[in-house]
Amino acid sequence: METGYPDPRTxxxxxxxxxxxxxxxRPFTARLPEPLPAERSGDAWVVESDGHQVRLTNLDxxxxxxxxxxxxxxxxxxxxxxxxIVPHLRRRPxxxxxxxxxxxxxxxxxxxxxxxTPPWVRRCDVPRSDGRxxxxxxxxDRASLLFAANLGCIEMHPLHARCxxxxxxxxxxxxxDPFGPFEDVLAVALHVRxxxxxxxxEAYPKTSGATGMQIFVPIEPRxxxxxxxxxxxxxxxxxxxxxxxxxxxxxxVSERTGKVFIDHNMNRAGANIAAVYSVRPEPQATVxxxxxxxxxERGLHPSDFTIESIWKRIDRYGxxxxxxxxxxQDIGPALVSVLAAAx
Numbered sequence: 001m002e003t004g005y006p007d008p009r010t011x012x013x014x015x016x017x018x019x020x021x022x023x024x025x026r027p028f029t030a031r032l033p034e035p036l037p038a039e040r041s042g043d044a045w046v047v048e049s050d051g052h053q054v055r056l057t058n059l060d061x062x063x064x065x066x067x068x069x070x071x072x073x074x075x076x077x078x079x080x081x082x083x084x085i086v087p088h089l090r091r092r093p094x095x096x097x098x099x100x101x102x103x104x105x106x107x108x109x110x111x112x113x114x115x116x117t118p119p120w121v122r123r124c125d126v127p128r129s130d131g132r133x134x135x136x137x138x139x140x141d142r143a144s145l146l147f148a149a150n151l152g153c154i155e156m157h158p159l160h161a162r163c164x165x166x167x168x169x170x171x172x173x174x175x176x177d178p179f180g181p182f183e184d185v186l187a188v189a190l191h192v193r194x195x196x197x198x199x200x201x202e203a204y205p206k207t208s209g210a211t212g213m214q215i216f217v218p219i220e221p222r223x224x225x226x227x228x229x230x231x232x233x234x235x236x237x238x239x240x241x242x243x244x245x246x247x248x249x250x251x252x253v254s255e256r257t258g259k260v261f262i263d264h265n266m267n268r269a270g271a272n273i274a275a276v277y278s279v280r281p282e283p284q285a286t287v288x289x290x291x292x293x294x295x296x297e298r299g300l301h302p303s304d305f306t307i308e309s310i311w312k313r314i315d316r317y318g319x320x321x322x323x324x325x326x327x328x329q330d331i332g333p334a335l336v337s338v339l340a341a342a343x
Contacts, residue, residue, distance in 0.1 A: 027072035061104030092158035093136030100152035113137035209280035209288035290320035
């Protein structure tokens with residue numbers, strides 16, 4: 001056992017096991033509910049899923065140097081999490097944050113499906129400003145999820161609308177980005193809920209998996225991104241007026257110190273954030289995790305939820321974000337009243 005990186009809540013060094021990182025690399029080291037049923041095929045591995053053979057490579061490559069987690073662990077996590085994350089990715093154009101060498105190496109965002117994408121992985125053409133289309137891939141089943149993860153895609157970044165209606169989002173959200181203690185993020189999240197309850201809107205919080213939180217409001221896909229962005233901005237400015245010591249909406253990063261930034265501009269066409277249940281390239285391999293409002297009130301931290309620790313709560317709660325895709329809401333009356341009050 002050795003002392004590691006600081007605990008984000010206390011600032012004290014964490015104590016952690018580093019035996020995995022020191023041993024010769026093995027494909028699988030994380031404790032997960034089910035093993036990835038991969039079989040060797042020459043210098044690669046193969047998994048059968050959804051009627052397809054998915055070729056997997058470099059499973060023993062260490063992606064998290066401190067913890068020793070490998071590419072095999074990443075793929076095994078997504079194998080187990082497929083029933084949770086795939087419904088939230090299905091038919092959404094996916095931007096992939098690819099980190100083939102892991103946390104210590106470079107990364108890049110990729111929108112267009114790479115040339116090696118097999119024909120059974122569906123594409124979704126999204127118009128660009130110059131009139132041409134970007135052929136995004138979509139993750140519609142476990143096989144396509146494994147294909148994306150095998151590209152070194154640690155983070156899954158879906159668009160806020162589905163294929164065929166990319167100009168009409170099916171949720172709006174409050175992106176809470178902390179420039180101070182995480183406890184303030186929890187307080188601002190409760191402000192958001194307090195603002196939405198009188199409007200008759202249900203909201204669902206999740207950790208970003210990194211430093212912040214997002215509050216999702218599922219909506220009928222009938223309003224534009226301009227509408228949803230204006231709604232979030234108006235609510236955000238109400239919260240700012242009520243709690244200026246804790247909240248900011250200033251664009252200059254230097255002016256956000258010590259406060260929680262409510263980023264309404266992420267509600268725009270083409271924008272994306274890490275999906276619920278996506279792994280993040282953070283210490284311990286944290287996961288963007290849906291939480292209850294009771295947990296927000298009692299206190300939590302994004303580092304509480306990792307590829308190894310998340311499973312007990314999933315057994316207890318199931319998919320807390322199910323209503324985000326299953327229970328769209330009519331925001332028409334709320335939109336009218338909030339924008340009228342903001343004028």
